[in-house]
Amino acid sequence: MGKLLPKRLGTAGTGDAQLLRKPELLAPAGDWECARAAIENGADAIYFGLECFNARLRAHNFATTELPEIMARLHERGVRGYVTFNTLVFADELAQAEDFLRKIIAAGTDAAIVQDVGICRLIRRLSPDFPIHASTQMSITSEAGVRFAAELGCSVAVLARECSLQEVAAIREKCEADWVSLPLEIFVHGALCVAYSGQCLTSEALGGRSANRGECAQACRLPYELISDGKNVPLGDRRYLLSPQDLAGLDALPGIVRAGVSSLKIEGRLKSPEYVAAVTGVYRRALDKAWAELGPQAEALASSTAVSGKPAASGETPSAQEERYQLDMTFSRGFHTGWLEGIDNQQLVHARFGKKRGVRLGTVKSTTPHGLLIVPEGPVKPGDGVVVDQGRPDLPEAGGNVNAVEPQGKLLFLRLHGDALQRVRIEPGSIVWKTADPALERTLRQSFEVEQPRYKRPLEARTEGADGQPLRLTVWDEEGLEAVAESAQPLETAQRQPLAEAILRKQLGRLGDTPFFLAALDNRLPGGLMLPLSLLNACRREAVERLLEKRRTGQRWTLLSPSDNEADDETKMTAGPEAIPPPSAKANPALIPLVRSLEQLDAALEHPAGDIYVELENPRRYPEAVERVRAAGAGHTVWVAPPRIFKTGEDWIIKQLLGCGADGFLARNHEHLRALAGQRLRGDFSLNVANPLTARWLIERWGLERLTCSYDLNASQLAALLESAPPAWFEVTLHQHMPMFHMEHCVFCAFLSSGKDFRDCGRPCETQSVSLRDRVGAEHPLKADAGCRNTLFNARAQTGAEFAQDLLGLGVRHFRIEFLNESPQEVRETLHRYAALLRGEINGTQLWHELRLVNQLGVTRGTLRD
Structure with missing residues (x-):
């Protein structure tokens, strides 16, 4: 009873009808005031963080001890509450993470929003039914990502902001065709990260602060100069080349609903309560209007008061102009639809400023x-x-x-x-x-500093009874919870004024300071009966209070005790290394060069036989690279590194990979795991392996030969990982130009052409060497990949050479050396010096001084030698 009705609508491009449900409106809450602002302006759910393990550590956040009170207050108002547990978790933090998760589950939280694969596995060990929402930090951009999340036990997938509505609809259709019916959530308003969430290493590379750990320093909002072929490109007052306008999906709401999106997310846990109030209210009204206007059943469904709540306060609805003014004034860097309507590199970044205007x-x-x-x-x-x-x-x-x-x-x-x-x-x-x-x-x-609930949700009621029997009142809310109360005296034949339906509606609708309004009444009383109004009112109050108590209690999830998991091998593995066989001290350490040009490949082939990773912008050149390796005849194996992101419609890249003849591939995203299954695969750093639970899932479920440790790990965190899982599972990148921003935004297209995307930009990425100069004069190289996505690399290469002997002692035997723009001679010299380092002929201090590198392993603070 009381559930929202679905609509069956034709989908653009298909003749089939789809079952659509009204999307949830999900608002941010950085503190109690923001939570109230969201509730009183019509949010269906809020998301908030706790003291740690959330991607907005600068927000006020909530204390774990407050969770029971938070959830009771939210549920009383018919609002769901999701905890953001959306950071990577390191091996030595798993015990603390488990303690937090137990409290989150026990408090009746409606879901946890999770980035880390290992945390998904941990939650499923603790509770078989607690909902998990796969965070946008998981970089889900295709149906393969949704399937990946579903297999982890997630109940919602939050798509990357870079997905267009056409891609969202395609993802949903392909998933449903394969019987994967995971609800999809997208962002509809707020700040846009220029980099793919979960794939940004900029704050870490430049300042030792991890965006994957909630410490983003917002380097994208800073000014840069554009350098092309060594010359400064005059751009006038356009200096903020990586700062997108804020997302505003208001005009796209009808299309968003038609795409089958289940939840509309507003960004802003660092924003003010006034921002939350304004944006939530504007999108509440717009969503209700869009839903009412959809489909052939619109008129009937729009008249059903059970489909949404309403503000209790009277007053005129703001005009479209007034609403836009509210959005502009509460926070705006300029508004754009982002990627919802496809890629338009000329509109996404105006580049004039990077702060609120x-x-x-x-x-x-x-x-x-x-x-x-x-x-x-x-x-x-x-x-x-x-x-x-x-x-x-x-x-x-x-x-x-x-x-x-x-x-x-x-x-x-x-x-x-x-x-x-x-x-x-x-x-x-x-x-x-x-x-x-x-x-x-x-x-x-x-709008939110009110003594009584301002935004009210629908309540339906049924009255039953007979002469000589008590009046039986049943009430239920939109979630289907119901409560029953009976009058203290029986009904009797009316002498003067019977309980007509108009009287029942008036008295039962006197819901005052409750969070309800009477949406519908099913009166089953025979005519001609009466009951004193004081008793009818008392019956109403009792029924409503019982319903509120049920709402406060909320959902109770299964929570297993530690003893229930004693036989779980994963639990044993996270407890320590004693059950893991030690690495063979006889295994020789191997250097694995990653090259980005055929000239670098030729130089790497002069190194002793072993694996070589090749990453080229144009996948059609991989057969030539493979042929060069085969022609060298020195026992080398060649592994291809595909683009980091896969989106619907890029199957041609997969076909190029499968036909190039490589010995194996670096799996960098969910599509690679699925589409390249059966090939030799190793997991790359973009899979964000930071703890043994994630590592085990990828190794055992997906058959990966080895994993590259996350670049979020500093030396001590890396040591904790190597001590908690077989070291043979891992390789460590010892030398690289850190890939900082990885983004759908194409700087080449936006500032070196007048085109919107690859179809009309003239491909300046193929003819010009480009870098971005920051405020301290460092020139960071910019590269494009086959999907026209850009990566901005750190200007200086960094090395973990000083930690090499410690890593060898911990069992690491595979070390990656990445090259970017180095000449063939630099490739030869660098490989030669690192080989000498691993043989113990030189030490790490000598090497990083000789090569003039940044002495740093990983990107966050720490050291192996505590």
């Missing part, structure tokens, strides 16, 4: 020490905050609060508080932005 007020005509004379374009009033944007990130910005607005013909003079304008010379033509509106903030706060 708000509403554009106009341009500067002239200035005085006390204010700005502007050509107005937007509304402004005393009390608003403004800032002047000169398109010069090297200059401090001027601005302040408006004391007075003085019309001067068609111009406006903004008299500002303080002396901010006296410190900066402002050029005419500079843009003025409104960055704060205290009046709007007060209005938004009023």
